[in-house]
Amino acid sequence: MATAGSSEGVDVAIVGGGIVGLATAHRLLARHPRARLVLLEKEGAPARHQTGHNSGVIHSGIYYRPGSLKAQNCRRGKAMLEAFCREAGVPFETCGKVIVATSEAELPALAALLERGRQNGVDCEAIGPARLRELEPEARGLGALHVREAGIVDYKAVAAALRRRVEAAGGEVRLGRPVVGLERRGGGFVVRTALEELTARAVVNCAGLHADRVARLAGHAPPLRIVPFRGEYYKLRPGAERLCRNLIYPVPDPRFPFLGVHFTRMIGGGVECGPNAVLALAREGYTKRDVVWRDLWDVLSYPGFWRLAARHAAAGLGELFRSFVKEAFVEALQRLVPAVTASDLEPAEAGVRAQALRPDGSLVDDFALVGEAGAVHVLNAPSPAATSSLGVGDAVVDACEKQGLLPLVGHRRLGERAQAHLGQELGERDHLELGQI
Numbered sequence: 001m002a003t004a005g006s007s008e009g010v011d012v013a014i015v016g017g018g019i020v021g022l023a024t025a026h027r028l029l030a031r032h033p034r035a036r037l038v039l040l041e042k043e044g045a046p047a048r049h050q051t052g053h054n055s056g057v058i059h060s061g062i063y064y065r066p067g068s069l070k071a072q073n074c075r076r077g078k079a080m081l082e083a084f085c086r087e088a089g090v091p092f093e094t095c096g097k098v099i100v101a102t103s104e105a106e107l108p109a110l111a112a113l114l115e116r117g118r119q120n121g122v123d124c125e126a127i128g129p130a131r132l133r134e135l136e137p138e139a140r141g142l143g144a145l146h147v148r149e150a151g152i153v154d155y156k157a158v159a160a161a162l163r164r165r166v167e168a169a170g171g172e173v174r175l176g177r178p179v180v181g182l183e184r185r186g187g188g189f190v191v192r193t194a195l196e197e198l199t200a201r202a203v204v205n206c207a208g209l210h211a212d213r214v215a216r217l218a219g220h221a222p223p224l225r226i227v228p229f230r231g232e233y234y235k236l237r238p239g240a241e242r243l244c245r246n247l248i249y250p251v252p253d254p255r256f257p258f259l260g261v262h263f264t265r266m267i268g269g270g271v272e273c274g275p276n277a278v279l280a281l282a283r284e285g286y287t288k289r290d291v292v293w294r295d296l297w298d299v300l301s302y303p304g305f306w307r308l309a310a311r312h313a314a315a316g317l318g319e320l321f322r323s324f325v326k327e328a329f330v331e332a333l334q335r336l337v338p339a340v341t342a343s344d345l346e347p348a349e350a351g352v353r354a355q356a357l358r359p360d361g362s363l364v365d366d367f368a369l370v371g372e373a374g375a376v377h378v379l380n381a382p383s384p385a386a387t388s389s390l391g392v393g394d395a396v397v398d399a400c401e402k403q404g405l406l407p408l409v410g411h412r413r414l415g416e417r418a419q420a421h422l423g424q425e426l427g428e429r430d431h432l433e434l435g436q437i
Contacts, residue, residue: 007190007197007198007199008196008197008198009036009198009199009200009202010036010037010038010198010199011035011036011037011200011202011203011406012028012035012036012037012039012200012201012203012204012400012405012406013037013038013039013040013189013191013198013200013202013204013209014037014038014039014203014204014206015040015179015191015201015203015204015205015206015207015214016039016040016041016205016206016207016208016210016211017039017041017043017046017047017159017163017173017175018046018047018049018050018051018142018159018206018208018213019047019051019054019155019158019159019385019386019389020206020208020381020385020392020393021039021041021204021206022039022046022154022159022162022163022166022173022205022380022389022395023162023389023390023392024093024204024206024378024392024393024396024397025037025039025162025166025171025173025393026162026165026166026169026390026392026393027390027393027396027397028138028393028396028397028400028406029166029170029171030169031397031406032397032406033169034169035168035406036170036173037170037171037172038171038174038175038198038200039166039171039172039174040174040177040178040179040193041173041174041175041177042176042177042178042179042193043175043176044175044176044326044418045175046159046160046163046173046175046227047155047156047159047160049075049208049209049350049352050208050351050353050354050385050386051156051159051386052155052159052207053286053349053350053351053352054155054351054386055233055264055266055272055275055351056151056152056153056154056155056264056266056267057097057150057151057152057247057264057329057387058078058081058082058092058094058150058151058153058387059074059078059383059384059387060074060078060117060120060122060123060124060147060149060150061074061075061078061117061120061121061122061152061384062099062117062120062124062145062147063113063116063252063259064116064120064384065116065346065352065366066116066119066120067395068366069366069367069369069395070365070366070367070384070388071120072391073119073210073367073384073388073391073392073395074120074384074387074388074391075121075122076388076391076394077384077387077388077389077390077391077392078149078387078388079247080390080391080394081153081158081162081387081389081390082094082151083304084158084161084162084390085153085158086162088158088161088164088165089161090153090154090157090161091153091154091157091188091267091316092151092153092214092267093151093152093153093267094148094149094150094151095150095152095246095247096135096146096147096149096150096246096247096267097146097147097150097246097247097248097249098127098132098135098136098139098144098145098146098246098247098248098249099113099145099147099249099250099251100132100139100140100143100144100248100249100250100251100336101141101142101143101144101145101251102140102141102142102250102251102335102336103142104142106142106251107142107143109251109252110143110251110307111126111255112143113145113251113252114126114145117145117147118189119279121149122147122149123147123149124145124146124147124148124149125145125146125148125185125232126143126144126145126383127143127144127145127146128143128144129141129142129143129144131144131146132144132435134252134344135242135245135246136245136246136248136337137245137372138243138244138337138338138339138340139248139336139337140336140337140338141336142346148157150247150305152246152247152264152265152266152267153267154267154268158255158386158389161212169368174193176195177193177194177195177196178194179191179192179193179207179214179217180192180193180194181185181217182203182214182217182218182246184219184221184374185199185306186199186201187201187373187374188200188201188203188374189202189203189218189374191203200399201374201405202375202376202403202406203218203375203376204375204376204378204396204400205218205375205376205377205378205379206378206381206396208354208381209226209228209283209284209352209354210226210283211226211354211377211378211379211380211381212224212225212226212356213226213378214377215370215379218375218377220370220372220375220377221247222370222378222379223358223359224304224356224357224358224359224364224368224379225298225299225302225304225305225356225357225359226280226283226285226354226355226356226357227279227299227302227304227305227308227355227356227357228279228280228283228285228295228297228299228352228353228354228355229277229278229279229280229352229353229355230277230278230279230280230285230286230351230352230353231274231275231276231277231350231351231352231353232274232275232276232278232323232349232350233272233273233274233275233347233348233349233351234272234273234274234326234329234345234346234347235270235271235272235273235345235347235348236263236270236271236273236340236345237343237344237345237346237347239344240340240344240345241270241271243263243271243339243340244263244264244265244271244337245426246265247262247264247265247266248262248263248264248336248337249262249263249336250262250335250336253315254394259383260332261273261274261275261322261329261332261333262336263333263336263337264273265284272348273333273340273345273348274329274348275350275351276319276323276329277319277353278316278319278320278323279299279316280352281295281296282295282296283295283352283354284352285352286349286350286352287350288323288349299363302357302359303359303361304357304358304359304360304361304362305357305361306358306361307360307361308361308362308363309358309361310361311361312427314321326342326345329345330342331343333345353382353383354380354382355380355382356368356379356380356382364379364380365382366380367380367381367382367385367388367392367395368380368381369392369395369396369399369400371400371402371403373403374405376396376399376400376403378392378396
């Protein structure tokens, strides 16, 4: 570690210790084992935010547009995640899920989802009400899809295993290190935290809920804003857990990247029900009482938010109503499982999703990675980011290699001449777009 007044040199600084940051560190060191890597996490432990509040589903890839970054990375990332869990001894289960159409109007969308799943190579089939009752005795619908390869895992356990692998490979995970400054210098960056100053040949921004702010610190002006949406959950009381065997989902509304309220059996026991999707008044606003005025101003001063609100006012009010009226939340669950009642539910921990929003009010529905000289920014990593994390990590490493940031790493630190040469080379390169924004 650097002493007071000195600057410590590293090859790569990763900002953010959620599952995407840790997976990126793991994949980078697997491919460049002699790179000097430091991961900076502002909290006192990794995986405190989106990763730590994840429902634990291993997604199959059935929902995502064929050819999209989500579809590609979900399929590849799922295989990588399962292989990693087997190797690292992290328990997971391939339990399967059902996606249930509860009205005639949803049947065409269900058929389209089946075709999309087949194009993406997902093991899925259309089933009728009788087969649905065999799989989920309390679920009711006119038709359903059985997605056999969906699964469950504890992503906090995955993150902990990734951290162990990163540290065993020589990387450092430094906690309690919020990044307060990023300054371009000599083809790389000076990275400042409250405790140290680093010089890094490359910076990888995996800051999740704060990814747009970190990008701006680095001098990049992304054409989007992170808007936090809180997902509120209930859980089934122990005596009511029989109502769900595995995973029961509705047919999603194609206008939104949210999947609707559903039932999720957890790998550690218990069944969660939800989430809804309401605007959070803080980027880490896990309760209705959490307000951070800077975060709220970022939302309210952004024209894209008001365009989104005007376009989807009715849907937004419905989500807000379910947030305050338990009976409305129960009614949404009863569309899938009629036997569930309010007395079967007790409050569970909420999560906050970092949703990227364009100035025109449209939601960014795919992963968004942007590369520029010396940096790669993961600006949007919504679900299935946890499932896809190792695949996303590989994509980030690919982006670093395309910029020429990693092939020169053959020792712990480059000399000044090599750094100067690389800085001149990168200064002549154009900004590199890696994912659709």
